[in-house]
Amino acid sequence: MSAEASGGRGRPNLAAVAALAGVSRSTASLAFSGAGPVADATRAKVFAAAEQLNYGGPDPRAQSLRRGRSGIIGVVMEERVRDAFRDPMNIAMLDGLADETGTTGAGLLLLTETGGDNLGIASAPMDAVVLIGCSTRLNESVAILRQRGMPMVAVEAPHMDGVVAIDLRNHDASASIAQHLRDFGHTRVAVVTLPLEQSHLAGPLMPDWRDRATAEVSIQRLLGVGAVYDSFDGYVASASSIEAGIQAGIAVLDGPERPTAVIAQSDLLAIGVIRAAEQLALRVPGDVSVVGFDGAHIESGYDLTTMIQPAVEKGRAAGRAIVAMLAGEEPKPVTFDTVFHVGDTTGPAPR
Amino acid sequence: MSAEASGGRGRPNLAAVAALAGVSRSTASLAFSGAGPVADATRAKVFAAAEQLNYGGPDPRAQSLRRGRSGIIGVVMEERVRDAFRDPMNIAMLDGLADETGTTGAGLLLLTETGGDNLGIASAPMDAVVLIGCSTRLNESVAILRQRGMPMVAVEAPHMDGVVAIDLRNHDASASIAQHLRDFGHTRVAVVTLPLEQSHLAGPLMPDWRDRATAEVSIQRLLGVGAVYDSFDGYVASASSIEAGIQAGIAVLDGPERPTAVIAQSDLLAIGVIRAAEQLALRVPGDVSVVGFDGAHIESGYDLTTMIQPAVEKGRAAGRAIVAMLAGEEPKPVTFDTVFHVGDTTGPAPR
DNA sequence: AAATAAAGTCGAATCGATTCGATCGGATCG
């Protein structure tokens, strides 16, 4: 009988607690938030009342409204959760991001660009947004977010007004990789790319790829290779995974005119290509050189030649930019460099 | 001059739009939400006014407060983001979860149990929570969430009042694995376990592990083995990764009294153990049988003997339970079965 | 002892929307 005596239905609110404690709402609020002077005795009374009413603390929804902050940072990615998290680079970035934003006590809200009728981008209660690996609907998404006045940071995306850019020198890095192979005397190389557009379909790289491709990272890395090799074969993988790499590797290596070197746009793909080579009884790097991208440090039995990128640092930089924006500052864009690691999967072209 | 005429500083709100459109706030709200009859002409006026003021739609924070819903589902995991996402099973679960909850247009908020002063469990604006791979502070976390009246779903955790349980028959599955090895005549087996407690330190499994272990999954799987083998060696890995598996494998296999079979609590660990065996010049399954858990389908050159678990389905079930709870229903707990896959990494015990 | 400062508490405005009940004009029905 007494349990219902002091309030209506539903969860109790601060007003009920204040009433029971015999203080005003403002005082009760002060007691909980700790902002402002409150006598110890009063605070105790408030807490006791809260305990008695089973009050779990201020409602975050109301706090968000009043403060104009929700403490939530949106992470927007094009892909499905599964695809996005298969890539170790994305995970490393998220980790760096969580590290930096965590200092302000913010949480990360996972969103995908596909949200048409969904809550998604248009109506999630967040304070800022990080765009990762977005491509197809990037402009559309940015337009919506801009309309909402949402601070934005984009990682490896085309530059846009009002969006802080965190970049990687994908073009130059890929050119260095290509040059490394050219120095080894390779003339016939093939590139296994990450997906180029939203439809993650595997298949040969068509000559008109430039017109349809929307994935900035893949594009820049292809162009980088193009800066060194006038022509090369290409195969678009369906995802950044070993399985996709195997498929691509077989497509690229199983034929009469096979290349002597394969440039994979990620380490996972590179490992896959190596597995494919093994299946085709080709020696690496004797018959075919394979080079990756990422420096993901994947266990494979090889010391993969690859371009090491600071993925965690990218995430950290994005996080710092977000924190700065929320503090009212104007963070500068950042561009990261890569470090080339020569392992044992590349060597002189066979003659 | 006219840009500032109609409102104060900051973003415009619905009231400003309504004023400019010459309608009441209620009508403007109806125009945006689509709930309720609004004349086409009126709607057009409202949208025009919104456009002119650069109004990006209703503020989600205010909507949350009014509706009592934020459209956010918390995903609580013990580990750091990086660790949690290294495990393919967690990712698969998240994927299933995102699939089901996505239908209601909800976003997933990543939270870790460690959130002391952080936003965290105590003060994130969410509608429900999924607990994944939690252990140490589980009771504490649940207590806080219960206080907040938060609907909860826990995956593979000890059963608790008011928390919908999504389970896997870890105990029986592990017993089956052990029985498989016993049938092959193995008498000396070792178990490589997932972390048992929050301190993810690698090391031999101590006899008093039961007293300190808090990770339900690891515990149940160990007990399952114990139901078949009275005694066995054990080694606690620092994470579910190939690297940790290699370390554990070497610790377990490099010695005079080495076991003839190793039961790993995850496929990643199993692959690591196999790599360790290779490094020690042991043949699999000739000299040592290795069995995993998960059915993660990791490319390794072997057809790993393992216990396949429906990870995506677990996530889906958790998502469905959440959706049901939010709809006011009372979802039933679900327990999933596993399927044993006999590959080529287990065989008769060497004599 | 009067003046000033400081601590503690309260009232009321505010954040930005949703939603219930009331109102009003016009169309339909009998």
Add this chain to the structure above:
DNA sequence: CGATCCGATCGAATCGATTCGACTTTATTT
């Protein structure tokens, strides 16, 4: 032609907290 009903719109209450300025007390200074 009067009664009824429905579509469209509006007013006002509400969600649950935060925060600023004002008001009491009590302590300190001169």
